[in-house]
Amino acid sequence: MTHFSFAQVVRGALTGQKNWTAQWPEREPKAAYDVVIVGAGGHGLGAAYYLAKEHGLTNVAVIDKGWLGGGNTGRNTTIIRSNYLYDESARLYDHALDLWENLSQDLNYNVMFSKRGVLMLAHNVHDVQSFQRHVHSNRLNGVDNQWLSAAEAKAFCPPLDLNPKARYPVLGAALQRRAGTARH
Numbered sequence: 001m002t003h004f005s006f007a008q009v010v011r012g013a014l015t016g017q018k019n020w021t022a023q024w025p026e027r028e029p030k031a032a033y034d035v036v037i038v039g040a041g042g043h044g045l046g047a048a049y050y051l052a053k054e055h056g057l058t059n060v061a062v063i064d065k066g067w068l069g070g071g072n073t074g075r076n077t078t079i080i081r082s083n084y085l086y087d088e089s090a091r092l093y094d095h096a097l098d099l100w101e102n103l104s105q106d107l108n109y110n111v112m113f114s115k116r117g118v119l120m121l122a123h124n125v126h127d128v129q130s131f132q133r134h135v136h137s138n139r140l141n142g143v144d145n146q147w148l149s150a151a152e153a154k155a156f157c158p159p160l161d162l163n164p165k166a167r168y169p170v171l172g173a174a175l176q177r178r179a180g181t182a183r184h
Contacts, residue, residue: 003108033061040064041071046099053106081118081179083145085134090141100182112183118176119148119157123168131174138176148173 051057082093122128138145153173
C-alpha cells in the first residue's frame with residue numbers, strides 16, 4: 001500500500017483524482033497461502049493486518065462472499081466501544097478500543113476514529129438495572145463506564161428531551177467516554 005503525503009493528496013485533488021495507483025488491485029489467487037481468513041469484515045481484516053504487523057505473516061488470503069470491509073463493520077452504526085457485560089468480551093473489546101486509537105497513524109489512512117463517547121439511554125426500570133449491571137461489571141474489569149442520572153445525561157448531550165411524559169422517557173444512561181465512532 002502506498003503511503004501518502006499531504007502534497008500527494010493535494011496534487012491528486014488538483015488533477016481530478018485521475019492519477020492514483022489502485023490500492024487494492026485485483027489479483028488471481030495463489031496456489032497456496034500460509035493463512036486463509038474467511039470474512040473480509042473488520043475482524044477478518046484486523047486479523048490479517050495484525051498477523052503481518054506482529055508476526056510477519058504476509059502470505060495471507062482474506063476471502064469473503066461480499067465486499068471488502070462489508071459485513072457487520074460495513075452495515076452497522078460504526079460504534080467502537082468496549083462496555084460489554086461479560087469479562088472476556090469487555091477485555092477483548094477494550095484491547096480493540098486501544099488499537100483503534102492509533103490505527104490511522106499505523107495505516108497512514110484516516111479511519112476517522114472520533115472519541116465522542118457512547119451514551120446508552122435507559123427508558124424503563126429494566127434498562128436502568130441492566131445498564132447499571134454493565135457499569136459495575138465494566139468497572140471491575142477496568143473498563144471506563146459510568147452511570148449518569150437523567151440530568152447528567154442531558155448535560156453530556158443537551159438535545160435530550162427529559163419530558164417524563166415522552167413515549168420513551170430518559171431515566172438515566174450509561175456513558176463510556178473513550179468510545180466513539182469510526183468510518184465504515
